[in-house]
Amino acid sequence: MSETTLTESMQVLSFTSAAERDSQHKLTPINDTLTTAQETMKAFTFLGTGKGAKWQDVSKPTLMDPTEIIGKVKATTICGSDPQIINGLLPTTCKVADSKPGRGITLGHEGVVEILEVGSEVKNLKKGDLCILPAILNHCGCCHLCNRKVQYTCPKTHYPGVFMDGMLAEFIRVPHADDTLLLAPSNVSLESLVMLSDALPTSYEIGVEGKVQEGDRVAVFGCGPVGLSAILTATIKNPAMLIAIDTNEHRLQIAKKIGATHLLNPTQPDFAQRVIQLTSGQQFSDRKPGVDVAIDCAGKSGSVTVAQQLVTVGGKVAVVACGIPETPVNFFELQKKSITLSSGFLSGHSVEYLTELVANGTLDPSPLVSHKFKLSEIEKAYDVFSHAVENNTIKVLLVNDD
Numbered sequence: 001m002s003e004t005t006l007t008e009s010m011q012v013l014s015f016t017s018a019a020e021r022d023s024q025h026k027l028t029p030i031n032d033t034l035t036t037a038q039e040t041m042k043a044f045t046f047l048g049t050g051k052g053a054k055w056q057d058v059s060k061p062t063l064m065d066p067t068e069i070i071g072k073v074k075a076t077t078i079c080g081s082d083p084q085i086i087n088g089l090l091p092t093t094c095k096v097a098d099s100k101p102g103r104g105i106t107l108g109h110e111g112v113v114e115i116l117e118v119g120s121e122v123k124n125l126k127k128g129d130l131c132i133l134p135a136i137l138n139h140c141g142c143c144h145l146c147n148r149k150v151q152y153t154c155p156k157t158h159y160p161g162v163f164m165d166g167m168l169a170e171f172i173r174v175p176h177a178d179d180t181l182l183l184a185p186s187n188v189s190l191e192s193l194v195m196l197s198d199a200l201p202t203s204y205e206i207g208v209e210g211k212v213q214e215g216d217r218v219a220v221f222g223c224g225p226v227g228l229s230a231i232l233t234a235t236i237k238n239p240a241m242l243i244a245i246d247t248n249e250h251r252l253q254i255a256k257k258i259g260a261t262h263l264l265n266p267t268q269p270d271f272a273q274r275v276i277q278l279t280s281g282q283q284f285s286d287r288k289p290g291v292d293v294a295i296d297c298a299g300k301s302g303s304v305t306v307a308q309q310l311v312t313v314g315g316k317v318a319v320v321a322c323g324i325p326e327t328p329v330n331f332f333e334l335q336k337k338s339i340t341l342s343s344g345f346l347s348g349h350s351v352e353y354l355t356e357l358v359a360n361g362t363l364d365p366s367p368l369v370s371h372k373f374k375l376s377e378i379e380k381a382y383d384v385f386s387h388a389v390e391n392n393t394i395k396v397l398l399v400n401d402d
């Protein structure tokens with residue numbers, strides 16, 4: 001299946017009603033004809049299919065529903081999915097952006113907002129509160145999909161920066177604010193708070209939660225922001241071994257800093273042999289060689305296949321990466337070793353738990369921030385983020401200019 005059809009089918013299955021609702025009713029009014037009387041702000045908007053993105057004047061959001069808040073974006077970041085959106089990988093987002101010529105849709109789904117205005121039905125938040133915005137805004141929490149912890153498939157979920165205006169702007173309108181925003185602990189840095197919207201919970205929910213157990217031998221393929229977040233959150237489970245795998249030496253060194261016990265380059269000729277050696281040591285004499293859990297955060301052709309091959313009997317392969325080119329899955333091999341294969345998207349149910357761990361010092365995601373910019377420097381930041389290898393970029397922190 002091609003990348004586009006994969007993404008398309010995902011949307012057809014679960015996102016269409018939310019997308020239509022957001023595009024029809026919930027987008028900030030369009031500033032096609034900005035007048036001097038209209039309040040404006042700057043936003044980084046995706047302009048539509050093949051049209052790229054730019055930092056431009058748009059109308060400042062206003063409350064459209066009593067459950068909403070208007071927040072000032074204090075800090076935000078760029079996700080690996082933003083270039084994918086700009087490159088047209090999400091057809092529904094293209095459709096939303098195409099329907100607003102010159103304006104498009106504001107990107108961004110991570111960060112921290114300071115509340116400026118509160119709708120009349122908002123009970124638990126007040127002006128001045130600093131809140132984490134989860135990358136998906138789920139306000140249902142009680143249907144069978146939410147109960148299964150797949151909130152991303154719940155038709156009531158909103159997606160900032162994907163189907164409604166997002167965080168790469170000076171201000172944002174947040175629907176169902178009481179249920180969707182999380183008060184930021186006062187002792188946590190902006191760097192760390194921003195990692196709690198998407199990077200940490202995505203990797204934790206799809207790669208670690210329910211997969212990694214104490215004493216496991218774990219391998220993480222790919223040490224970009226997502227893989228590094230998987231390594232960091234896997235440390236919560238106290239694995240016996242945490243092998244970071246990447247071709248990029250700089251990223252491997254960050255992996256070591258945040259908890260990886262072994263670093264491997266998959267292009268080394270003896271790579272597979274090294275995994276077998278490491279997992280067959282004296283301390284594992286009661287187990288078969290191979291890793292107990294392989295977490296694929298590389299998203300490159302072959303990485304899932306290699307991950308499957310290196311998993312031991314009864315082990316697990318968790319696929320966090322998306323847009324993976326067609327990958328052969330040899331089910332007989334999986335059956336012979338009783339391997340469980342799983343995947344998914346962020347649901348956001350772990351944001352509160354991970355925030356507690358960051359606040360109490362158990363987790364420190366700040367090493368994931370490699371560069372800092374003012375929000376107004378977003379086009380420069382986007383360039384640095386897009387050329388990650390040349391710039392040793394992991395995540396860029398964008399802080400409000402005030």
Ligand SMILES: NC(=O)c1ccc[n+]([C@@H]2O[C@H](COP(=O)([O-])OP(=O)(O)OC[C@H]3O[C@@H](n4cnc5c(N)ncnc54)[C@H](O)[C@@H]3O)[C@@H](O)[C@H]2O)c1
Nearest residue numbers: 080222223224225226246298299300303320321322345346
């Ligand atoms: N499931 C979700 O909800 C979700 C959310 C966000 C991102 N993602 C996906 O996660 C993946 C990773 O995102 P990212 O931002 O960290 O990307 P990234 O491109 O920054 O990182 C990928 C890393 O994998 C390494 N790599 C490439 N081939 C490899 C191989 N064969 N073995 C090991 N490492 C290899 C690269 O050197 C790179 O460091 C992407 O596919 C992204 O689309 C999924």
Ligand SMILES: [Zn+2]
Nearest residue numbers: 079081135198
């Ligand atoms: Zn993201």
Ligand SMILES: [Zn+2]
Nearest residue numbers: 140143146154
């Ligand atoms: Zn639901």
